[in-house]
Amino acid sequence: MVLATDYKISFDNNQWQVTRLASNTTFTATPDANGKVAFDGLELTFTGTPAVNDSFTLKPVSDAIVNMDVLITDEAKIAMASEEDAGDSDNRNGQALLDLQSNSKTVGGAKSFNDAYASLVSDIGNKTATLKTSSTTQGNVVTQLSNQQQSISGVNLDEEYGNLQRFQQYYLANAQVLQTANAIFDALINIR
Incomplete structure (x- = not known):
C-alpha cells in the first residue's frame, strides 16, 4: 500500500537512504538482484551509477486526483447487481459498496x-x-x-x-x- 507521504532518497556510503518526510523516518533501501528498490508499496529502478550525495524527492501521491471527473451522469447506468441476470431489484453490489463506509477494517485494516x-x-x-x-x-x-x-x-x-x-x-x-x-x-x- 502506497503511503500518503513524500520521500527524500539519497545515496551515501554505497547505500540508498530513504526518509519518509511526513514522519521524518529514515531507513536503508537495499536493491534486489535486478537493481529494484522496494518500500512502502513502491518499486524504483535506478539507472546509471549513483554518486555520493545524489538525492531526489519522490512524491508518489502528488496531484493524484487532479484530473478526477465524473464519467457516469445517468445513475441507471451504474451496475449494482451481483449477477448479470439478477433483475432490476438486485442491489447486492451497491449494498456491499455502501457497507464499506462503516466496515471497521476498510482503511489500513483498523478503521472504517x-x-x-x-x-x-x-x-x-x-x-x-x-x-x-x-x-x-x-x-x-x-x-x-x-x-x-x-x-x-x-x-x-x-x-x-x-x-x-x-x-x-x-x-x-x-x-x-x-x-x-x-x-x-x-x-x-x-x-x-
Whole structure:
C-alpha cells in the first residue's frame, strides 16, 4: 500500500537512504538482484551509477486526483447487481459498496471510512487550532521583546529597521502556515 507521504532518497556510503518526510523516518533501501528498490508499496529502478550525495524527492501521491471527473451522469447506468441476470431489484453490489463506509477494517485494516474521515478532520482541526495559538503566542512574544528592547536601549534606527524586517518575515511566515492549514481544512470539508 502506497503511503500518503513524500520521500527524500539519497545515496551515501554505497547505500540508498530513504526518509519518509511526513514522519521524518529514515531507513536503508537495499536493491534486489535486478537493481529494484522496494518500500512502502513502491518499486524504483535506478539507472546509471549513483554518486555520493545524489538525492531526489519522490512524491508518489502528488496531484493524484487532479484530473478526477465524473464519467457516469445517468445513475441507471451504474451496475449494482451481483449477477448479470439478477433483475432490476438486485442491489447486492451497491449494498456491499455502501457497507464499506462503516466496515471497521476498510482503511489500513483498523478503521472504517467514516472513522478515518472523522479522525482526519479532527487532526486538521487540532493542528489549525495549535497553529493559531502558536501564531498568537509568537506575536505576543515579539511585542514583549520589542517593548523590553525599547525600554533598555536607546534608539538605533538601523537596528530597529532590521528588527522590523525580521518581525515582518515571522508574521508573513506564520500567515502562510495558517493559510495552508485553512486551505487543507477547506479541501477536506469539501471532499464529501
